[in-house]
Amino acid sequence: MARAEEGVVENGDARSRLVLAALRLFAEKGYEGATTREICERAGANVSAIRYYFGDKAGLYRAAFTEPMGDKPCHVSIDAYDGLPLPAALNRMFRDFLEPLKRGEELRWVMKLHFREMAEPTGVWREEIDTGIKPQHDALVSALKRHLELSRVDADIHRLAFAIIGMAVHFYVGQEVVSAIAPQLLATPKAVDALADRLAAYAVSMIEGEAEHRRLSAQQSPLPGS
Template structure:
């Protein structure tokens, strides 16, 4: 039993350190040697518990995703779409900028993956993140109305997500502009989330107006064709 407990602790220590190293250096620059050195384990332990560096990376991603998405809250579908978007953005910003260090690993490891994609976590991403993004797409579609193309809805979603991600990259300057503290307070995060929400809703509604204009133009062209054909 003691050996089994030691084995579980060694595996978890390797995984925790791997999250740190991959978040710091990305997949390609991280080495098994450094991970083992920091974890106080030998290279054989990685081979035994995970098989190889690729599998360790996927396991690290899974752990950081699960920590990041723990206590995830999806807004009720009974709420107006603008309110649902506000709830979703506030939740994202608090997870991104306020929550504890264990969730911070996901933010950093995600940025590393975005900068240098490995393709190793595509299936995991689809299983764990895609449903949340699908929910966001649905909210945007409800705001923008039926006239928008799927590409337009996806672009709106990408714009919102990248606004949230942008505060990760500029967190230091953001903190300075909001008072110079070391960490964002919940009130400061609310202020940022509210700005993103208002900015995004205004943008979505502007796009919605363009979609309505395009739909009217299409109908007019169609009516013109019908009129010409009838003559």
């Protein structure tokens, strides 16, 4: 953690201190605005430590963008739970996806940096989409296709996949809003787990609704040659 009055990251080794200091300064000032010297001063580390641990400023930025999320990044994919029934797989996926919400203030800095990256792109966000978000989406689409016993993926399956994962994404993007309106939803690790359980149940209902919609549409479609 950091002492607000001094702005010095105290705990952890030099590498960890650099990542946390960089997270805050990149979030505050952007990639161009935050200097390596300022980051090292806040981390209480030597400037040469950046080259030693990260290669260069870009390597440090990439580490600050991804590592504070811990070993449960927000692009957890449903294919990690292959073999489980879909409701159980969704439950596990949401629990792992929302795990970083238990990190509190640190996550707020992560989201601030992600918002800044979208506004002032360095290429890291595009890389995140290609290597994390798109594979996650594709895996969920494939799972829905199998569960609904479809012969092909159509636009509605993509809409459903975005809607399912979007429920969880909202609690990242809208964290400040949620905390202002219903802070108990994210107040404790137990509350975050309860949220994951409920989102999984909502997702199952959405999938059942899609199945019913397709059944009714098939009944209303005219028969070939009629």
